[in-house]
Amino acid sequence: MNILVVGGAGYVGSHAVRRLIGAGHCVWIYDNLSRGHRGAVPEGRLIEGEVADGPRLIEVMKEHRIDAVMHFAAYALVNESVVDPAMYYRNNVIATLELLDAMRQAKVERFVFSSTTATYGEPGLSPIPETTPQQPINPYGFTKLVIERALADYAAAYGFAYAALRYFNAAGADPAGDIGEDHDPESHLIPIVLQVALGQREQVTIFGEDYPTADGTCVRDYIHVCDLADAHLLALERLQPGRGLCLNLGTGRGTSVREIIESCRRVTGHPIPASIGPRRAGDPPELVADSRRAKEELGWVPQFTEVDEIVSTAWRWHRDHPRGYPN
Numbered sequence: 001m002n003i004l005v006v007g008g009a010g011y012v013g014s015h016a017v018r019r020l021i022g023a024g025h026c027v028w029i030y031d032n033l034s035r036g037h038r039g040a041v042p043e044g045r046l047i048e049g050e051v052a053d054g055p056r057l058i059e060v061m062k063e064h065r066i067d068a069v070m071h072f073a074a075y076a077l078v079n080e081s082v083v084d085p086a087m088y089y090r091n092n093v094i095a096t097l098e099l100l101d102a103m104r105q106a107k108v109e110r111f112v113f114s115s116t117t118a119t120y121g122e123p124g125l126s127p128i129p130e131t132t133p134q135q136p137i138n139p140y141g142f143t144k145l146v147i148e149r150a151l152a153d154y155a156a157a158y159g160f161a162y163a164a165l166r167y168f169n170a171a172g173a174d175p176a177g178d179i180g181e182d183h184d185p186e187s188h189l190i191p192i193v194l195q196v197a198l199g200q201r202e203q204v205t206i207f208g209e210d211y212p213t214a215d216g217t218c219v220r221d222y223i224h225v226c227d228l229a230d231a232h233l234l235a236l237e238r239l240q241p242g243r244g245l246c247l248n249l250g251t252g253r254g255t256s257v258r259e260i261i262e263s264c265r266r267v268t269g270h271p272i273p274a275s276i277g278p279r280r281a282g283d284p285p286e287l288v289a290d291s292r293r294a295k296e297e298l299g300w301v302p303q304f305t306e307v308d309e310i311v312s313t314a315w316r317w318h319r320d321h322p323r324g325y326p327n
């Protein structure tokens with residue numbers, strides 16, 4: 001297929017691009033490089049453009065005879081969405097609706113969408129199946145839920161075929177070591193802990209140790225970014241007109257903040273000083289996926305099951321690229 005990967009120069013997108021190319025698809029990357037990196041995508045495949053630019057998207061889809069679109073171009077920081085919700089609604093909702101309209105005009109009806117565990121809010125059950133009511137507690141989660149709802153309506157009315165993939169905590173890097181996570185500023189746990197190991201930060205602050213979890217710190221389901229990439233490829237192959245697939249992508253295993261720090265100590269051999277700080281607003285105590293539906297629907301089985309394996313791939317990337325991508 002000819003696939004347009006919108007936001008393909010970002011963290012998850014760039015890993016999906018590699019997987020799609022590996023499977024023999026013809027991939028074009030559409031990205032404005034506001035958060036993505038030129039160095040994350042193969043030479044000659046990048047089209048620079050804005051998601052909100054409908055006419056340009058129509059032109060690109062027609063010129064390259066696009067069969068399917070994967071959409072990774074979104075802002076994805078909970079805190080930032082609380083501080084500047086307008087930016088989130090504009091980029092994650094309005095621009096995405098422009099993209100969907102452009103697809104209709106260009107007669108492209110296959111769509112794989114990056115959704116999130118943040119659409120569930122604080123579900124209070126673990127693991128979380130897809131049938132859990134979606135009640136987001138921040139603007140980021142709402143913006144993703146709005147698009148999930150739009151997609152269900154577009155599938156019913158226009159025959160769209162789509163998958164909404166609800167990621168838990170994307171982590172790790174391609175074991176080849178040449179693409180990985182590079183956010184500025186960085187707010188995610190594993191890269192921050194590894195930056196301590198590299199001497200770029202003095203210590204990591206644990207945001208709260210009074211949660212109702214085994215060791216008092218928050219529990220998350222860390223899923224390797226290459227496993228996410230595999231799920232995108234499998235979802236693309238299973239798309240059916242008029243039908244939507246909403247799937248959790250996680251390992252089903254919870255890991256606490258303390259356990260992540262311990263894993264980083266083992267993998268890097270660095271002591272990694274840590275201190276306890278207050279809770280971060282909006283952090284649910286525990287988010288662990290029930291991913292049985294993805295296994296049943298896609299035959300998807302995560303390959304990276306041990307946290308140390310995930311952290312090792314992230315460490316390789318950060319150690320070899322201490323300043324991230326050159327551009």
Ligand code: UFG
Nearest residue numbers: 076078117118187188189192205206207218220257280283
């Ligand atoms: N944490 C710390 N110290 C840090 C950074 C993070 O203790 O310096 C903790 C957080 O409080 C949280 C855990 O580490 O408990 C993981 O935090 P991340 O920021 O790495 O990831 P989140 O779980 O907050 O975010 C992820 C995705 C978001 C998504 C969110 C849904 O990155 O896109 O899950 O809850 F919205």
